[in-house]
Structure formats: structure tokens, C-alpha cells
Amino acid sequence: MSIYSIQPMDFTGLKTVSLHGRGGKVTSAMFGKPHKPGATLSHFLDSLPQILAADTLREVAAKLGEAKQKKRSILWGIGGHVIKVGLAPILLDLADRGYAHGFSMNGSATIHDYEIAVAGHSSEDVEAVLPDGSFGSAEETGRDLNEAINTAENEGMGEALCRCITEKADSRYAPASLLYGAYARKIPVTVHVAVGTDTPHTHPGADGAAIGAGSHRDFRLLCEMIRGLDGGGVYLNVGSAVVMPEVFLKAVSVVRNLGYPLRNFTTVNFDFLQHYRPSVNVVKRPHANAGGRGYALTGHHEIMIPLLAAILIEGDR
Secondary structure, eight states: OOOOSSOOOOOTTOOOOOHHHHOOSOOGGGSOOOOOTTOOHHHHHHHSOSSHHHHHHHHHHHHHHHHHHHTOOEEEEEOHHHHHTTOHHHHHHHHHTTSOSEEEEEHHHHHHHHHHHHHSOOOOOHHHHTTTTOTTOOHHHHHHHHHHHHTOSSOOHHHHHHHHHHHHOOTTTGGGOHHHHHHHHTOOEEEEOOTTSSGGGGSTTOOHHHHHHHHHHHHHHHHHHHHTTTTTOEEEEESOSSHHHHHHHHHHHHHHHTTOOOOSOEEEEEESSOOHHIIIIIIIGGGTTTOOEEEEEESOHHHHHHHHHHHHHHHHO
16 A cells, blocks of 8 residues: 555546557668678668668768769868778778868878878887887887978978878888878878877977978868868768867858858768767857758768768769
8 A cells, every 4th residue: 555645647538649640750661671692782772771870871972972063072071090990092082083172180190191101000009108108109200290391391281291101101001091192183181280199299300380380271271172162062070079170160260251151061970979079060060050961970980981982982873
């Protein structure tokens, strides 16, 4: 016997509706289809559910296709993890197909790309080398990247590092380098650093004034690149949770402050987690009172970007 003074509510008078008349946001027609051995890639892509992230991925691919058709800019902002998981060849192939007109990145992306191009490997075991202070002390990396930055003439940091990598690359590994490939194709590359975040900053050859000047020139170049997003371009932020989202938003503001139109474009954030800055600075804020739309897709870059590339390539057939 309950000791409470109130009793459970009587549900006898509740009104119900017909399930068949109610409808729903999900229908069986939207469900995925099993893959069949030997089926084509197109069949696999078509078999994905027409629901949530799978449909969002298709929408993003459609926006990229529209941007290519309209000859509007498609820009990629990337973090170092994108290089480490082996996506440079895929991004360069997309550039050849008209789906990348510029690459912007934080400093870590350039470090990994240089080491891949020169030595064929990167990404040291930090826990193993941090105790004795040897983390980030690779002589060639610090020496060559700083020398390129310090001796740049009428070049931003990105162009200077592309030139350096082109000169230093081992021919066996060069095809795996994004900066090597971009330089060969004359695709603009901008690099945006925070002093102290990158291992070359701890090298004796580091020059803070040169680093700042090179990165600031690249910021100005990025602003010009972003101007081309107006009216249907696409900006994709892949794997940068802080630096690139902050840089992108400031560039958007500069372009508009100078009186250039920047409306009705698409932004996309790809990452493991949807962090605060990409969510607001890439996906939401750029479209306030300006049209266009932002998308967020969560997942591993080494799966999501090749999948997006496959959709684009199949769609071009």
C-alpha cells in the first residue's frame, strides 16, 4: 500500500491516432540495401541509406558538383591529421578533377607533409621522446622549413614551404606529398601558425619575425581566395579544431568589410568530434543573414574523405 497522498494519473481518456495516417520522417524506401559481391562502387554508394549522415554526405557532394559547374571556388582547410592518415593523393586527384582550387592548413600539416616527402615517414612517438626533451628535434625538419621561411621573397609561408619541399623531396616519396603536388599544379597553399605550436619553432633557425610575416601574407592571400566563394563556392574544414576555424571566420569578416559580396556559399566541417569553434565559425556564423548553408559530418577522415571523393568521381561519369 502506497504511503503517498497522490495517485498515478489515469490514462483512460488519452486520445490516439492511426499509425497509418500519422506518417513518419523515416520510411522503408529510405533504408539501406545489402551489398552484393562483385557489385560496382556506384551500386554501393546508391545502397547507402537515404537518412541522416549518408544523405548529408550526398548533399555535400551535390554542392561540390554545383560549385564546379558554376566555376566557383572550392577551398580545403586542413589539419595535420589529414596528412598523417594518407589523404594527400586523394586531395590532389580531386584537384585534378576540379574539386580543389586552394589548400589552407595549420603548421602541423606542413611538418608531416615535409617529412613524408623527404623521408617517407612522419609522426614520431611523442611519449617515448618527450621525457628526454628530444620531441620535435629532427634537424632536417627544423632546418629546412625555417630556412625556407627565412629566405622567402614575395612569397607567403605556404608557397615558400611548397618550394622547399619540391627541392628537397625524395623522388620515391614526392607523389605522396600534398605540398609537392600543389606546387607542381600551381595551386595556392596558405599556412597559418600560432608561434610555439609547431616543432620547427623550437629549432635554433626559427625567426619569429619571418614566421609572422610569412603567415600574415598567407592570411591576406586566403582572404582573396575566400572572396571566390561568393555565389556557390564551398569551404571544407577537415581536421582542424581551433586554428583554421578561427582564421576562416576572420577572413570572411575581412572580405565583407572591404565591400566584396560573400553570400550563398557552402561550408562543411569534417572531424571526429564536432568541436565548438568549427561548429560556430565554419558551420553556422558565416551564413548569418548571408544565405548558404553549413554542414557537419562526423567520422574518421581516412574513411569519410575517400568516400566523399568516390561519390564525386562516380557522379562525374
